[in-house]
Amino acid sequence: MNTDDLNAEIARNGLTKPQLAKKIGVSKKCLYSRLKGETSFKQEEIQKIASILGLNEEKIMNIFFAELVSQRKLK
DSSP states (O other): OOHHHHHHHHHHTTOOHHHHHHHHTOOHHHHHHHHTTSSOOOHHHHHHHHHHHTOOHHHHHHHHSHHHHHHHHHO
């Protein structure tokens, strides 16, 4: 996951992380855990975040699936 890009998108949309957590229906603790990579975002959370932040498919892939994309390019 590309946390820096996600944080930038949150800021560009004038939101704080606690505000985003509330909008997607998770606790602040849960969101921070996901941002640290301790737990993974669920598909429905990714969809909500993408909708709230106005992310296109490319941005979604770059933010949430960055590691998977990088690994595929290496093979």
